[in-house]
Amino acid sequence: MSYVAIKGGKAAIDGAAAATDYLRCKGSLDEPLTLAMIEEQLRLLTSRVVSEGGLYHPRLAALALKQFQGDTLEAAFALRAYRSTKPRLLESPPQDTSKMRCIRRISSAFKEVPGGQYLGATYDYALRLLQLDLANEDPAAFKAVAQSFLRDTPDSELPDNFPKVIDALRAEGLLPPVVPSRAPAFDITRDPLVFPVPRSAALATMARAETGGLLAMAYSNMRGYGDVHPTVAELRVGYLPVMLPHPVTGELMEAGEVLITECEVVAMYEGSNGDELPTFTLGYGACFGHNEVKAISMAILDRALQKGMRDGPTNPSEDPEFVLLHVDGVDSMGFASHYKMPHYVTFQSDMDRLRTTQQKMQQQDTEATA
Amino acid sequence: MNAARKEWPAALCALPAAEVKHLANVLSGELEVRDVALPHAGLGLLNLRDGAFEESYFIGEIPVARAEVTVRSAAGDEERGGALIVDDRAQLARSIAILDAVMAGKLPGSVPAMALVQRGMQVRQQKQSERKKLLAATRVDFSLLGQEDDEDEE
Incomplete structure (x- = not known):
């Protein structure tokens, strides 16, 4: 593919940048958006960007959304560009997500899960009707919402974290056993995906995949190009303490926390292999931020990809190459956007070939009729 | 009650950075602070153990800042301090490393530093209490469901 260098475009490109900023600033409001407003009031949008950008930095994600x-695609791109300028200082030890400080925890597999179910903040049971009073929200009433929630909700003695629902299933022998793996996790930021790839590469790729892309692949599996109706064993949203070694003592200490969404799905059991008893199959999904559709989609695809890696794919969602090479938002957006770039040379070539073909055919017709 | 050393960084990070830096600056004027390594900020690759099969994978990256110092008092007492925090402010990490050394060596200034840690722990406790309210307000009570006709269950 060839492109052509053009002179004279600089003024237009500068003008485009100014025009873009003009549209950002020309609105009827005098006040620019603050990063805190974006991060807090558009928290789910910020969540998408931290997860798709692959960098847990909500404040920079808010900045990217503002810019x-x-x-969300451009914002995730900017976050990835930012991360590429920073040195890699460490690789954390494996973090245990059972230590998550949950703000939401549900199961569609059992009513009575150990520790209980908590809806947390969710639209799951809300009517999708526009709340017209938000159009002209009174600032005083806005502040009062948070204050009254905290005031009216009594303190509770709930534990800081909860046991995993699948642990109970595993204890009963209904899930495949855990086989300890010593294989190092695959780093998709340093190594290209060369198939076949280990499961850790698939999980990492899906964890920073574009939500809509991942959902589309998972939906194909849910709707018919797959033969399972998975059950959400557990969906949890919460803050995971990041445990890193103290620089002097080496003892693990809490260095901060990240908001993550995590999901485990169980699906139809598989036939026994030799003397082994049949067990449910299992899929896992997790991503930065609060993004339940993404975590569920990832869990469904993890299960599908495990099957595809083991038995060979029988539908697109079980094909690691098909799924993993098409779910990245920055990659796919970049390819789609590149079509906007000048293709004058290649298109000139296409036109020349078409004209030549037409001329040849016209000549053949003329000769045939002569 | 004094908090354990491993709890200090999270407590200090819960406070406004300006407060932590201010105390570290004040103590730096009274103590001799040497950088063991220059404070720096960058990224850390976050390794998670997946909840299904306990395999390790990288969910993404986090900002990290790191600092390591040696602090010496006028009396000649010396202690090493360090900080490694999920943050991109290297100077905040250095301030925490100074306070870490001061508290670990019980050097002059350890009392106000520990008071700062205690306050940070209260802030963290308050935040966790607010999060638990999100849970407490939304706990699902299935006992009511048991009183209804179970035929409605899916």
């Missing part, structure tokens, strides 16, 4: 005027 790119709400475009």
